[in-house]
Amino acid sequence: MSAGVLFDSPGPATIARHRTYSIVAGVAMLAAVAFVLWRLYATGQFEYDKWEPFITPRYIEAILVDGLLVTLQMAFSAVIGAVVFGVVFGIGKLSDHAWLRWPCWLVVEFFRAVPVIMLMIFCFYAIFSGMDPLSRRTYWSVVLALTLYNGAVLAEVFRAGINAVPKGQAEAAYAIGMRKTQVMTVVLLPQAVKIMIPAIISQMVVALKDTSLGYAVAGLGLTRIAKPIYQQFGNHVPTIIVITAMYVVVNLLLTALAMWLQRKFVGEKDVLEVGMVGDVKTGASAPFHKGDTGGGGGGGI
Amino acid sequence: MNAVLDNFDLVLKAFGYTVFLFLVSAVISLLLGTVLAAMRVGPVSVLRMFGTGYVTLVRNTPLVMIFLFFQLGAGKIFDWLRFSWVDIQIGPFDFTSFFSAAVAALSLYTAAFICEAIRAGVNAVPLGQAEAARAIGLPFSGVMSQVVLPQAVRASVPPLASTLIALLKNTSIAGVFGVIEAVGRMKGFTNDYADQRWGIFICFALGYIILVELISAVALLLERRWKVA
Numbered sequence: 001m002s003a004g005v006l007f008d009s010p011g012p013a014t015i016a017r018h019r020t021y022s023i024v025a026g027v028a029m030l031a032a033v034a035f036v037l038w039r040l041y042a043t044g045q046f047e048y049d050k051w052e053p054f055i056t057p058r059y060i061e062a063i064l065v066d067g068l069l070v071t072l073q074m075a076f077s078a079v080i081g082a083v084v085f086g087v088v089f090g091i092g093k094l095s096d097h098a099w100l101r102w103p104c105w106l107v108v109e110f111f112r113a114v115p116v117i118m119l120m121i122f123c124f125y126a127i128f129s130g131m132d133p134l135s136r137r138t139y140w141s142v143v144l145a146l147t148l149y150n151g152a153v154l155a156e157v158f159r160a161g162i163n164a165v166p167k168g169q170a171e172a173a174y175a176i177g178m179r180k181t182q183v184m185t186v187v188l189l190p191q192a193v194k195i196m197i198p199a200i201i202s203q204m205v206v207a208l209k210d211t212s213l214g215y216a217v218a219g220l221g222l223t224r225i226a227k228p229i230y231q232q233f234g235n236h237v238p239t240i241i242v243i244t245a246m247y248v249v250v251n252l253l254l255t256a257l258a259m260w261l262q263r264k265f266v267g268e269k270d271v272l273e274v275g276m277v278g279d280v281k282t283g284a285s286a287p288f289h290k291g292d293t294g295g296g297g298g299g300g301i
Numbered sequence: 302m303n304a305v306l307d308n309f310d311l312v313l314k315a316f317g318y319t320v321f322l323f324l325v326s327a328v329i330s331l332l333l334g335t336v337l338a339a340m341r342v343g344p345v346s347v348l349r350m351f352g353t354g355y356v357t358l359v360r361n362t363p364l365v366m367i368f369l370f371f372q373l374g375a376g377k378i379f380d381w382l383r384f385s386w387v388d389i390q391i392g393p394f395d396f397t398s399f400f401s402a403a404v405a406a407l408s409l410y411t412a413a414f415i416c417e418a419i420r421a422g423v424n425a426v427p428l429g430q431a432e433a434a435r436a437i438g439l440p441f442s443g444v445m446s447q448v449v450l451p452q453a454v455r456a457s458v459p460p461l462a463s464t465l466i467a468l469l470k471n472t473s474i475a476g477v478f479g480v481i482e483a484v485g486r487m488k489g490f491t492n493d494y495a496d497q498r499w500g501i502f503i504c505f506a507l508g509y510i511i512l513v514e515l516i517s518a519v520a521l522l523l524e525r526r527w528k529v530a
Binding site: 025026036039043045114115126209213230244247 | 342343344345346347348351357358361362363364365366369370373374377378379423424426427428430431435445449466470471473474476477483484487488491492495498499502505506509510513514
């Protein structure tokens with residue numbers, strides 16, 4: 001390990017000491033893993049019966065079609081809606097007119113502060129209460145709630161993205177006589193979109209994880225498909241492991257896509273990050289989605 | 302609106318559970334997250350790999366699945382993870398196995414994000430600061446306590462606050478898993494008073510907004526107080 005903020009470059013004695021620590025920690029960890037595996041074995045979690053549904057074509061098809069596909073559909077619809085919502089309110093927040101800026105600010109702050117699950121329950125019981133069948137009602141409740149929440153987050157991302165375009169660009173555009181709308185659509189937005197695309201994909205990871213909150217309102221997608229399986233086979237642990245693994249794999253693929261787009265469009269900079277408090281940062285202190293950290297990638301909270 | 306005002310004690314109690322869930326999980330996840338962050342920035346490669354693996358896995362897992370695991374799966378592997386041994390009563394609040402399972406899920410999930418927030422703070426300290434501290438002859442403990450950590454703590458306040466706000470909102474999932482906190486109570490009200498759904502929603506939303514604003518106010522205060530010139 002080279003010299004960092006915390007340590008000087010280690011000398012030979014320190015390297016030897018660290019090797020000892022590594023071995024001790026490794027042994028302790030292996031022991032812990034072995035203990036958990038032994039408990040899993042002792043409680044019969046590895047029995048063939050409990051894993052059978054996951055190698056039976058009928059169940060695999062159900063998991064992939066009614067589970068994964070529906071989850072992806074919900075996440076994708078929500079992100080499309082959120083992008084539209086985000087563009088409208090993000091630009092609204094940048095408006096020169098106070099009567100437009102303040103309502104947009106209020107709406108964005110409201111949906112950022114309210115739990116998604118609460119929005120879902122409200123959509124399910126109040127907005128789509130008359131909708132049939134149940135699966136369609138759940139679908140649209142989940143999509144609308146995620147659209148509102150992720151849209152509010154993306155509105156901040158868009159605002160930050162437009163603010164991240166160098167000031168000289170807008171000034172030059174005004175200097176050659178462009179109007180406000182032209183400056184936005186011809187100069188600022190095309191440049192901002194490039195910065196924002198990876199952030200949008202990262203937000204999709206968040207949306208995908210949050211589709212599981214549909215569990216609160218009858219449920220749909222991967223989280224829903226788990227229930228009949230563990231109820232029929234009594235294999236709670238294997239089902240949870242398999243379904244979680246599917247979420248993780250899809251999210252890792254999305255993260256990899258975001259990082260690839262990041263390199264292609266933005267270069268070395270970090271993914272645009274918007275916190276709940278304080279100023280928006282685009283620099284080194286971005287807490288999540290850091291691309292240069294060697295693993296650990298993933299969605300926001 | 303009347304539904305909320307007439308049962309205001311129930312609403313307060315529900316938000317009490319939300320606050321308790323938040324506080325207990327915040328303390329545990331801050332501790333776990335600090336340990337994880339120490340592993341990830343430390344010199345021992347095995348621990349570094351473990352920290353990275355944990356954070357990657359947990360950040361890509363939906364919280365609902367972790368809740369499901371503690372509700373249905375964990376007790377089948379380890380008997381003590383049924384949390385049937387937890388039965389504490391403080392005033393009108395009952396802390397049962399449901400509450401403990403929720404705390405376990407929330408803490409393990411949030412710890413990964415706390416770890417990243419703290420690590421971001423450490424990474425934000427410029428390398429020259431530590432080098433200068435070593436150059437003037439400070440020992441390791443001095444470099445840490447006088448130069449690196451004070452700056453790292455300051456830099457991690459905003460991301461930590463974002464994480465804690467997310468934790469507060471995530472406590473709402475416990476409402477679906479057997480704890481009658483704010484969202485659980487709201488769901489009950491929406492069923493009982495079908496004609497007042499909008500009013501109920503707005504009242505509970507206001508409760509959350511007040512709590513979120515409290516956290517960000519504290520964060521802004523700390524940030525301003527600790528600001529370096």
